[in-house]
Every structure is written in C-alpha cells, then in structure tokens.
Amino acid sequence: MTNTIYERVASVIPAAEWALFEPYVNAINALKRERNAVILAHNYQTPEIFHGVADIVGDSLHLARAARRAEADVILVCGVYFMGETAKLLNPERTVLVPDKKAGCSLAESITAADVRALRERYPGVPVVAYVNTTAAVKAESDICCTSSNAVRIVESLGVPRVIVLPDEFLAAYVAANTSVEIISWKGRCEVHERFRGIDVERLREDDDGLVVIAHPECPPDVIEASDFAGSTSQMVEFVRAHQDRRVVLLTECSMSDNVVAEFPNVEFVRPCNLCPHMKRNTLPKILRSLQTMQEEVFVESSVRVRAVRAIDAMLAM
Ligand code: 13P
C-alpha cells in the first residue's frame, strides 16, 4: 500500500527519508480506521501528510464543505487552528482534533471581535464579509464568510454599494480590483504571501519569457498585477490542469508545488516559494499522537458558535 503512496511523492521525498515516514503512515492509517476518523488536510501540508494520510485535501472552501458533509466520529484537521475551528463549528457533536493548537495564522491574529464591532459603529449598515482566516469570535460578528476562491462572488451577492472585507488588506484589494462595489478593508496580512514582490515576478520573466506566473490573492497588488492568473490554492491547480503550460511558478506556500508535481509530469514548477511556519507545525508524529491521545481537541463556546456558524452557512449556501 505504501508503495503506491510513495510513487506519488518519490520526486520530492528521497527513499531514505520515506523509510522514516513509512511506519508513521501505516500506524496513522490503521488508527484512523479504528477510531472511525477522517483526516482533512490543506494544500499547504507537506507531501507525506497530503499523500500519505489525508482522506480529503483541498483549499479552505473545499475543506469547509468536506467538514459540513463529514460523517466520521473524529475529524482531524491538518491545517491551522482556524480550520479546526471551522470544522468544529459545522460539527458540534463530533470530536474535532488538530495536531498542534499553536498552528496560528497572521491574518486570524490581526483582528479581534471588538475590532469588528468598532468597524460596524464606524460604518453603520455596511455588511461585513469575513475571510475564513479569522477566529470563530470574529466570524460571529460578521454577516457572511468568504474564501479566496469566492470572495468577489460573495461581495457581489450582497447587492449593496459598500462592503467591509476583512482582515486581509491584499485580498480586499484583489476584490476591489474585480468589482464595482466599494470595499472597506482592514490592515491584516498573510506573513507568507506579503513577502512576494512585483519586481521578483519581472525578474523571473526576464530569465524565462515563457514562464506562466500564478499568484494567490493574498499576495500584494503589484504581484497580482504582474501575474497571469490569481486564485485560491485549488484554483491554481485547476489552472495548471487546464493549461498544461511548460514552466509554471506558483507564488504561494512551498508545499503546493511539491504536492501537485506528480500529477503534472510535463510541467516544470519553478520555485521561489515561501514556507508557512504555522502549517509546518503539523508532522506525522504529532498526527499519530493526536489520534492516540485524542488531543488536541477543538472547542468553541456555544454562544459564539451559533452566530459564527450562521456566517459560514451563509457562504456555503452560495
Ligand atoms: P486557500 O487554500 O483557500 O487558497 O487559502 C490559502 C491560505 O493561505 C490558507 O491559510
């Protein structure tokens, strides 16, 4: 069984390293069956997690939808803490685990529930769209959630001339560039994507004029401007699948290219990329320990849950 898994990661994990991962992969997959557990993993998880033990992989929207449909007794979320919270909001009766509760996010940490209440006082009547990269408490103060794959559609669905989009100032700028709705933003940034620069894209193109540049909407506006396409992590993969370009650079987290390289043998993935230290807190030993000890369990206070789930449901209903 692990031979078939290894075929998918052989180009990015040396055999000697795989020998260290293999016992964990086997133990996790066996324990998953015993516990009736499902593992949801974000596209930024390392290849041994993504291909070795995950049952469902994808972008934030896909994982939220999968969490909504989950029937397992235990949902283990390999991503960052807000993703575990989203799964718990949608599954209050099930056990939701994360391998490491310290896996935070610079966007989720950039805004509090009190900040959202202050924004509402400043802009009375203006609806609040919260990126899923927020705490449950912030979602609870918002009207509807969005992800990078549906943000423009969600904003336009509200049918009003002005909308608050928080907390990512760059995602808000991306939405503003793609709609006539006036966007009020917050000052949060993704510490991974803010490091890409437009000048780097220009230099990459100077070195290879056939290079196709794909950026995440959390990148600064000059990077998006200089790119051929911008979209969520899953939309990036769909773009690569549809176009099959010879040389591609994914301006996002490093594991993205590692995880899809086997699917596209004719595409060369050019790096640079940036690592998300929070996503990288998840490891096979921590996942195994999590299933063995049923720690670390995610809880959301019920008064927060009722309001936060409304904002997520409004998005999923779209
Ligand atoms: P998506 O997978 O929804 O594009 O989100 C990217 C991200 O940064 C998640 O933390």
Ligand code: SF4
């Ligand atoms: Fe947060 Fe950025 Fe890491 Fe995603 S990549 S979890 S947005 S810090």
